[in-house]
Amino acid sequence: MKNWRIIFIFVFLLVLSAQFVLSSVFLNEVELNPSGSDVDNQWIEVFNSGASQNLSGWYLNDMNGNNFYFQNVTINSNNFLSLNLTNYTLSDSNENISLYNKLNVLQDEVLNLSDLDDDNKTWQRLPDGTGDFIFKNSTKGVSNYVTSINDKTHFPSCLVKGEEVVLNANVTGFCVNEVIFSVFTNSGQVNITGNDLGNGNYTAVVNSSLLNAYNNVSWTVYAKDCFNQTVRNGDEYFYLNNRTTLTVVPSNPNGLNGWYVTEPIFLLENGDSNSIFYRWNGNYFTYTGLFDLDDGTPNNGNVTGGVHVLKYWSNFSCKTENDNSQTFKFDFLTPFITDLTPGDGEIIDDVNPEISAYLDEIYQSNSGINTSTLLMILDNSSVSFINQSFGLDAKVKYNAENLSEGIHTIKVGGMDNAGHYTELEWDFEINLSTLAINISINSPVNELYENRNVPINVTLDKEADYIKYINYDDKKPGWKILCKDCKDYGKTSTKTKRFLEGENNLSFMAIDSFGREFSENVSIFIDSIAPKIKEVEPKTGYIDSNFNINIIEDNPTNMSIFYGNGTINMGSDVNLSECTNVKSVKYCNGFIDLSEFNGQEIEYYVNLTDIMNRTVKSKINKVMVDTVNPVINSVDFTNIGRRVELRINVSELNLEEVNYIDLEDRTPKERRLCTKLTNNMCVKVLSFRPGVHNLTINAVDQAGNNAFVDDVIFNIA
Numbered sequence: 001m002k003n004w005r006i007i008f009i010f011v012f013l014l015v016l017s018a019q020f021v022l023s024s025v026f027l028n029e030v031e032l033n034p035s036g037s038d039v040d041n042q043w044i045e046v047f048n049s050g051a052s053q054n055l056s057g058w059y060l061n062d063m064n065g066n067n068f069y070f071q072n073v074t075i076n077s078n079n080f081l082s083l084n085l086t087n088y089t090l091s092d093s094n095e096n097i098s099l100y101n102k103l104n105v106l107q108d109e110v111l112n113l114s115d116l117d118d119d120n121k122t123w124q125r126l127p128d129g130t131g132d133f134i135f136k137n138s139t140k141g142v143s144n145y146v147t148s149i150n151d152k153t154h155f156p157s158c159l160v161k162g163e164e165v166v167l168n169a170n171v172t173g174f175c176v177n178e179v180i181f182s183v184f185t186n187s188g189q190v191n192i193t194g195n196d197l198g199n200g201n202y203t204a205v206v207n208s209s210l211l212n213a214y215n216n217v218s219w220t221v222y223a224k225d226c227f228n229q230t231v232r233n234g235d236e237y238f239y240l241n242n243r244t245t246l247t248v249v250p251s252n253p254n255g256l257n258g259w260y261v262t263e264p265i266f267l268l269e270n271g272d273s274n275s276i277f278y279r280w281n282g283n284y285f286t287y288t289g290l291f292d293l294d295d296g297t298p299n300n301g302n303v304t305g306g307v308h309v310l311k312y313w314s315n316f317s318c319k320t321e322n323d324n325s326q327t328f329k330f331d332f333l334t335p336f337i338t339d340l341t342p343g344d345g346e347i348i349d350d351v352n353p354e355i356s357a358y359l360d361e362i363y364q365s366n367s368g369i370n371t372s373t374l375l376m377i378l379d380n381s382s383v384s385f386i387n388q389s390f391g392l393d394a395k396v397k398y399n400a401e402n403l404s405e406g407i408h409t410i411k412v413g414g415m416d417n418a419g420h421y422t423e424l425e426w427d428f429e430i431n432l433s434t435l436a437i438n439i440s441i442n443s444p445v446n447e448l449y450e451n452r453n454v455p456i457n458v459t460l461d462k463e464a465d466y467i468k469y470i471n472y473d474d475k476k477p478g479w480k481i482l483c484k485d486c487k488d489y490g491k492t493s494t495k496t497k498r499f500l501e502g503e504n505n506l507s508f509m510a511i512d513s514f515g516r517e518f519s520e521n522v523s524i525f526i527d528s529i530a531p532k533i534k535e536v537e538p539k540t541g542y543i544d545s546n547f548n549i550n551i552i553e554d555n556p557t558n559m560s561i562f563y564g565n566g567t568i569n570m571g572s573d574v575n576l577s578e579c580t581n582v583k584s585v586k587y588c589n590g591f592i593d594l595s596e597f598n599g600q601e602i603e604y605y606v607n608l609t610d611i612m613n614r615t616v617k618s619k620i621n622k623v624m625v626d627t628v629n630p631v632i633n634s635v636d637f638t639n640i641g642r643r644v645e646l647r648i649n650v651s652e653l654n655l656e657e658v659n660y661i662d663l664e665d666r667t668p669k670e671r672r673l674c675t676k677l678t679n680n681m682c683v684k685v686l687s688f689r690p691g692v693h694n695l696t697i698n699a700v701d702q703a704g705n706n707a708f709v710d711d712v713i714f715n716i717a
Contacts, residue, residue, distance in 0.1 A: 257417050
């Protein structure tokens with residue numbers, strides 16, 4: 001029986017202890033002196049940091065031993081419960097408050113609280129439940145741990161309109177539910193919910209192109225907790241540089257289909273920039289004012305027109321803007337009508353002639369013939385013709401039937417895609433008194449060929465005794481017979497002839513039974529050899545601004561150098577007209593101002609294109625850029641008998657050598673003094689023959705830059 005009592009007491013104490021240990025309800029906030037009367041307006045707040053707890057039977061005890069009992073109420077986990085002390089008054093001075101559970105076990109207490117001011121300040125634990133009591137503005141029913149916003153930053157530090165800006169902040173608080181980054185614009189606030197990175201760090205990415213804001217843009221951060229309280233922490237600013245704007249006059253193309261038919265004027269503006277640059281498909285130019293196609297377009301774009309890409313950008317104090325680009329189409333010339341068949345004023349003996357004309361766009365960068373606008377009128381009547389496209393050009397053709405003898409009038413007209421209209425009228429005559437042989441050279445035609453074996457296809461409208469040809473560009477031109485008693489050659493089966501590399505001016509002749517000769521001419525150009533880049537220098541080491549390129553190609557059309565440091569990449573064309581021919585090799589020099597890359601490593605390669613549009617690319621070379629000449633700060637010398645000590649002070653990081661030339665030598669030549677410097681000094685003792693000596697001192701760096709000092713004169717006795 002005694003043992004059972006002991007066990008009962010042990011269990012009771014265990015339960016009692018559990019009630020004390022497991023409870024997580026604390027006194028959290030006390031209002032001793034509210035505004036107005038204390039009676040029935042005082043309150044206390046408890047906080048539950050653990051599992052839900054029913055407070056029925058719990059009570060408060062003050063320093064006078066008075067108790068205030070809780071109603072049958074449950075406080076949930078991590079919640080606050082505020083109790084208005086109706087019919088229960090606490091002292092404003094030196095009050096002690098204790099919290100007991102229903103088993104009369106002390107759960108929490110706070111001693112010596114005083115509040116002598118009739119205001120909104122209360123005693124609060126900070127942090128909630130576990131911290132010491134401090135005296136501050138009331139936070140009744142919510143956390144005492146005020147949400148704090150700190151460490152607001154943005155990245156990158158330099159921004160251009162259209163780039164993304166990353167906003168960051170550190171937010172701490174009891175239960176932060178949402179963090180909002182707000183950017184102030186001319187159209188109001190733009191709000192972005194922050195992304196929680198952990199440890200109170202939040203971030204938001206803003207696309208500045210969506211902001212109606214420029215220059216100094218303010219932003220702030222709002223934080224909302226689980227009690228729907230919102231705090232804000234001041235304004236921050238980032239500077240948003242304007243993008244460079246392009247104005248074109250006229251603003252809209254004045255031709256059809258987006259083509260300009262007169263030369264426009266271009267204006268670039270950016271109030272935030274230090275300088276503005278632009279380029280047309282090639283080298284860049286510093287913008288100084290209004291410009292047109294005379295300023296930098298390749299291939300005389302102000303005359304030839306074509307499709308050109310204008311790229312433009314600004315340099316700001318903190319960065320370089322990414323390229324802006326706009327494509328323009330220019331066509332300044334009316335198409336030319338040529339290759340009339342029959343020719344103007346020509347007399348023919350065929351009543352079923354082919355009537356045709358070629359509409360030539362002149363420059364193959366123009367807009368092209370709009371075939372839907374073509375017309376052909378024969379003797380004041382429209383005819384149903386065939387139109388054929390040849391790239392940008394077009395040919396109109398009509399196979400007439402049973403035309404009468406006499407003079408016939410043809411009118412051909414049409415428009416290009418830019419809206420230029422062209423028209424031509426001409427006459428020809430049919431005279432049946434003579435019957436000529438008409439030769440059609442179907443192949444070759446006037447174009448480029450990449451094979452020396454060229455198909456031959458010649459047809460006649462009647463049989464001839466001979467068909468033969470001649471190449472006037474042969475070393476010893478002579479007529480060669482293709483066939484006898486024939487009407488065609490190469491029509492039913494493929495026939496080829498081997499011609500020369502380059503220009504071939506050919507003539508094909510038909511001879512009838514009366515010995516009359518009828519001929520047609522054609523010119524072709526053959527380039528069967530692919531281009532080759534033989535050598536590119538420098539391959540390694542240093543470069544000033546000169547690239548040396550050796551190529552093997554008879555008909556190059558373009559050679560470009562592409563270079564950059566990985567961040568800035570550019571291209572520049574080499575002037576092929578300045579290359580020097582030595583036998584089969586062309587020696588070319590490409591000069592590019594590399595001063596903006598001085599002291600940096602760049603990569604470059606060369607692209608070569610020939611007349612057949614075949615392209616070859618060199619290997620990629622890595623070189624260091626050094627565009628700065630050495631500086632010879634001083635030259636001193638001391639005579640030591642027949643010897644002279646030369647002391648030369650040179651500033652150069654990449655020295656190749658210091659040398660001299662004695663102009664008084666019988667055969668002056670360079671002689672090396674130093675290949676390295678000691679404390680910027682080249683010191684050398686040399687022996688000279690008796691007499692006067694006049695030295696020129698040279699300092700050369702590894703990129704080939706040099707500096708020299710003349711007239712270093714001394715006399716050896």
